[in-house]
Amino acid sequence: FSFNYHRVVVQLLTWAISLAEKNGETFSTVVYERARASLNVLVNCQDQDSGRLPNYGSNDGSLFFNWNDASFRDFRPALDALHFLLTGQSLYKHAYEDRIWWGINKGTMNLKPLTLNNGTQSFPKAGIFTFRKNDLLIFINCVTYQVRPMQADNLHIDLWYNGENLLVDGGSYRYNARPETVRYFMGTESHNTVMLGPHDQMLKGPRFIWLNWTKAIQAGWKEGEHKAVFEGTIRAFAHLGKFLHHRRVEIMPTEKKLLVTDRVEGKHKWPVRQLWHLLPQHKDRIKIGTVTGGVSQRQSEKKYAPAYGVVGPCVQMEFSHQSGAITTEISWA
Incomplete structure (x- = not known):
């Protein structure tokens, strides 16, 4: 992973x-x-x-x-x-x-060359789902871990357009930073997914250990003539109770727009926090807003690590709601 x-x-x-x-x-x-x-x-x-x-x-x-x-x-x-x-x-x-x-001057096995096509791709064993349309790439992970996970990032979304990463993954930064820094980068808050109040999707253990692993329940694509829809469900926040996180991503490439709906199923006392991260230089290229009533909105400066030991600023957009679903509209240029 x-x-x-x-x-x-x-x-x-x-x-x-x-x-x-x-x-x-x-x-x-x-x-x-x-x-x-x-x-x-x-x-x-x-x-x-x-x-x-x-x-x-x-x-x-x-x-x-x-x-x-x-x-x-x-x-x-x-x-x-x-x-x-x-x-x-x-x-x-x-x-x-x-x-x-490598000293390679000819092919060894003459296997069939790879081709890259527009549309959806699913790699369910890896928990990876992608959509591509020319210069647009959407990446979503919805995974059941077979080995120890490093980051609490299930149902994260990355958005790329014209060679630019408009919705980013916060990265890793350093393994031996301060505990609060490690938790931010390895935890849920640096990813484009959902938290329950201050709580990560999984319970942080010592060093590289996560407890109560998230698990994919279902995930897949539906393609139409002008849009593609991803729907995925994970079992998450098991250290807090019995919860399911449902995410629906409606991609409309011609309109350069996403509609993302998140719903957490299960009784809880914390707000559902839908998080998005973008780089400061892309603030004018991407617009993020909720279409759900009664949702609180907050913007703050957070950190982004493009490579190990390298850190810079990013903008975190947060939409929170005490109960029910949150639907967000994302558009780009």
Whole structure:
């Protein structure tokens, strides 16, 4: 549950497969098929203009083989090298130099090249759901954890348009910061999802441990002629009682608009807090407002970590309601 660590795996697969090829050895077919499938997840979550992906999961700055002058968040060199090794074809218009450092001059297995299409994609085992329409990318996670989660970020939404990340994930910052800083970045508050009052989706334990893991109950897409609708439900806030968080995301790409409805099912005494994060330079490009009556609204300055140990400001928009559903309209330019 980390795109940055996923890239590390991609580089290690590239290393192992290229070394095997040079020594006249091969892995079983399933290794190559799963390498391609692993690559496919990252490619479908990638903004094609910038090469970046959502800042999803832990990001401690790991990059084992930094063999190019691209920015740290640009995944294209690593993804292109493995894709060329598996298929014999470039993944992007530009050929990156990583394949030269790996000594790759031809494809190994001649697998089918990946294609990137408009519309919805679902990777239910990973809990990843995307929508793409030309320069628009929507990323949503709705996951049941198989291994220890690092961040309490279920049902988070990332929005990318024309190469810019308009709704951001707060990132990781540092693992050994002050407790309140660690809780902000690893917890729910730095993500575009819902809290109950001051409470995260899960109970924070020591160090990297979360207790009472969230669990996806259902998630999926419905596509129409002019819009796509995601609906997902998670079991969350188990340390507080029995609660379900329902999220509905209606995407209208032609109108450049989202309608997001959140509803927390279960008796509670805390306000439902719907949170959104954007960078200061994008305040004029994205508009966020509620269409639900009786909702309190607050704007505050929070933190955003694009890379490990690097921190800057972001704007947090909060809509809160004591009970019922909150529907928010988001538009961009």
